Amino acid sequence: xxxxxxxxxxxxxxxxxxxxxxxxxxxxxxxxxxxxxxxxxxxxxxxxxxxxxxxxxxxxxxxxxxxxxxxxxxxxxxxxxxxxxxxxxxxxxxxxxxxxxxxxxxxxxxxxxxxxxxxxxxxxxxxxxxxxxxxxxxxxxxxxxxxxxxxxxxxxxxxxxxxxxxxxxxxxxxxxxxxxxxxxxxxxxxxxxxxxxxxxxxxxxxxxxxxxxxxxxxxxxxxxxxxxxxxxxxxxxxxxxxxxxxxxxxxxxxxxxxxxxxxxxxxxxxxxxxxxxxxxxxxxxxxxxxxxxxxxxxxxxxxxxxxxxxxxxxxxxxxxxxxxxxxxxxxxxxxxxxxxxxxxxxxxxxxxxxxxxxxxxxxxxxxxxxxxxxxxxxxxxxxxxxxxxxxxxxxxxxxxxxxxxxxxxxxxxxxxxxxxxxxxxxxxxxxxxxxxxxxxxxxxxxxxxxxxxxxxxxxxxxxxxxxxxxxxxxxxxxxxxxxxxxxxxxxxxxxxxxxxxxxxxxxxxxxxxxxxxxxxxxxxxxxxxxxxxxxxxxxxxxxxxxxxxxxxxxxxxxxxx
Numbered sequence: 001x002x003x004x005x006x007x008x009x010x011x012x013x014x015x016x017x018x019x020x021x022x023x024x025x026x027x028x029x030x031x032x033x034x035x036x037x038x039x040x041x042x043x044x045x046x047x048x049x050x051x052x053x054x055x056x057x058x059x060x061x062x063x064x065x066x067x068x069x070x071x072x073x074x075x076x077x078x079x080x081x082x083x084x085x086x087x088x089x090x091x092x093x094x095x096x097x098x099x100x101x102x103x104x105x106x107x108x109x110x111x112x113x114x115x116x117x118x119x120x121x122x123x124x125x126x127x128x129x130x131x132x133x134x135x136x137x138x139x140x141x142x143x144x145x146x147x148x149x150x151x152x153x154x155x156x157x158x159x160x161x162x163x164x165x166x167x168x169x170x171x172x173x174x175x176x177x178x179x180x181x182x183x184x185x186x187x188x189x190x191x192x193x194x195x196x197x198x199x200x201x202x203x204x205x206x207x208x209x210x211x212x213x214x215x216x217x218x219x220x221x222x223x224x225x226x227x228x229x230x231x232x233x234x235x236x237x238x239x240x241x242x243x244x245x246x247x248x249x250x251x252x253x254x255x256x257x258x259x260x261x262x263x264x265x266x267x268x269x270x271x272x273x274x275x276x277x278x279x280x281x282x283x284x285x286x287x288x289x290x291x292x293x294x295x296x297x298x299x300x301x302x303x304x305x306x307x308x309x310x311x312x313x314x315x316x317x318x319x320x321x322x323x324x325x326x327x328x329x330x331x332x333x334x335x336x337x338x339x340x341x342x343x344x345x346x347x348x349x350x351x352x353x354x355x356x357x358x359x360x361x362x363x364x365x366x367x368x369x370x371x372x373x374x375x376x377x378x379x380x381x382x383x384x385x386x387x388x389x390x391x392x393x394x395x396x397x398x399x400x401x402x403x404x405x406x407x408x409x410x411x412x413x414x415x416x417x418x419x420x421x422x423x424x425x426x427x428x429x430x431x432x433x434x435x436x437x438x439x440x441x442x443x444x445x446x447x448x449x450x451x452x453x454x455x456x457x458x459x460x461x462x463x464x465x466x467x468x469x470x471x472x473x474x475x476x477x478x479x480x481x482x483x484x485x486x487x488x489x490x491x492x493x494x495x496x497x498x499x500x501x502x503x504x505x506x507x508x509x510x511x512x513x514x515x516x517x518x519x520x521x522x523x524x525x526x527x528x529x530x531x532x533x534x535x536x537x538x539x540x541x542x543x544x545x546x547x548x549x550x551x552x553x554x555x556x557x558x559x560x561x
Contacts, residue, residue, distance in 0.1 A: 033187065383397075
């Protein structure tokens with residue numbers, strides 16, 4: 001057992017402004033859709049959609065009234081305060097965990113001060129009150145979706161306003177009908193999101209009234225971060241973190257603009273105690289009376305290392321919180337220290353001896369922690385019968401002591417029967433058999449009427465076929481006989497051959513004749529040139545001899561030769 005000396009308050013509030021803003025936007029757009037539907041009733045069945053949306057919104061309004069039933073200034077039937085003291089609120093706060101008006105107003109002021117002045121947070125830390133703005137993770141995502149849907153609704157509303165003024169033909173009317181359908185779908189979506197947020201809020205408040213903490217209220221990461229800030233370093237936080245939720249005590253209060261939750265986390269001492277019950281062993285005075293000692297308490301929690309103990313009652317133990325195998329108990333009683341002569345009894349005033357009372361004597365049987373062990377007290381003598389299998393034994397007990405029962409035996413007295421208990425142990429190896437479903441291909445599930453031939457792999461050997469073809473070719477060559485009426489010496493072959501050869505001879509003869517003529521003409525031209533040259537030379541010689549020493553130059557061009 002560990003003692004709880006104090007509590008740490010964690011105040012969580014959920015901002016309700018986006019939720020109410022979404023409700024107002026949804027109501028406004030429903031009114032607009034109703035006005036638009038009046039112009040489309042002749043050509044469409046928009047009333048069916050409109051009635052469904054109104055039904056969903058009325059359901060949302062009904063549960064909003066349940067949310068606001070605890071406190072809200074917007075309720076028309078709000079009860080006026082008639083007394084000087086809010087006794088009902090204080091009583092509900094004590095018995096059912098409902099935050100009364102005093103705590104709600106105080107936390108509301110604290111939240112407003114924190115939003116405008118962060119320095120006030122340090123003063124609240126001194127009072128062991130930390131206020132964190134821990135909104136639900138799931139609701140955060142829904143709020144983002146609501147904001148997006150609200151923007152979409154505004155865009156559609158503006159578009160419908162423009163189209164409403166310009167409805168002149170059937171195409172424009174069809175466009176408005178499409179936009180009405182899209183608006184109805186968007187409104188249905190935002191109603192569904194608001195309903196999800198509302199269900200989460202209602203479930204959270206219901207869990208609070210039943211003494212449980214919903215994980216949507218404070219996520220494990222947020223709680224771990226908050227605890228680390230409070231306690232700086234928590235060594236065993238990761239190991240026993242799941243048990244922290246069982247130790248939290250929650251109270252709820254609904255305000256106009258936010259939903260308040262007060263979480264109380266117990267602050268536990270590091271000292272460990274062992275709870276023990278004080279069992280009285282009275283002293284017999286005579287056969288009809290006994291003198292039991294008055295104990296200091298029914299139970300004591302002892303810490304042997306520090307020689308200290310607090311007294312406890314059965315009511316204190318029942319009010320303890322359970323953390324696996326450890327009790328966490330609230331105790332405002334003083335812690336006593338062991339003395340050398342400590343007797344754990346109520347002392348007599350003046351003498352200091354244990355207080356003794358006189359009572360009528362009665363036999364007592366008390367079970368102790370050890371299995372099949374009983375503490376007995378007999379005023380005179382106690383007769384018992386012990387049944388073990390087929391044997392029956394009788395015994396006589398005197399005064400007081402501890403009696404043990406073996407396994408399979410039964411103790412019988414005149415007033416009761418005690419059976420022995422046996423704790424058996426066996427090991428069972430369990431193996432999970434996971435059945436994996438076999439999903440057929442889509443063509444086997446859905447018959448689309450298309451026949452797909454089954455292709456099978458085949459191996460073809462070509463060697464044998466080639467050998468057969470080779471044998472057939474050899475057989476055809478060996479047995480090839482031409483008919484006698486068919487001659488291989490065809491006349492057209494010879495004709496073509498002779499024509500080609502004759503043409504070649506004629507062309508060759510023509511070329512030879514032309515070459516001979518060309519050579520003959522060349523020789524005659526050369527002879528003519530030589531003759532003319534000799535005549536010119538002879539004339540020039542005669543002129544030179546006749547003219548008396550004049551020089552004549554003869555120029556013969558190469559081309560003339």
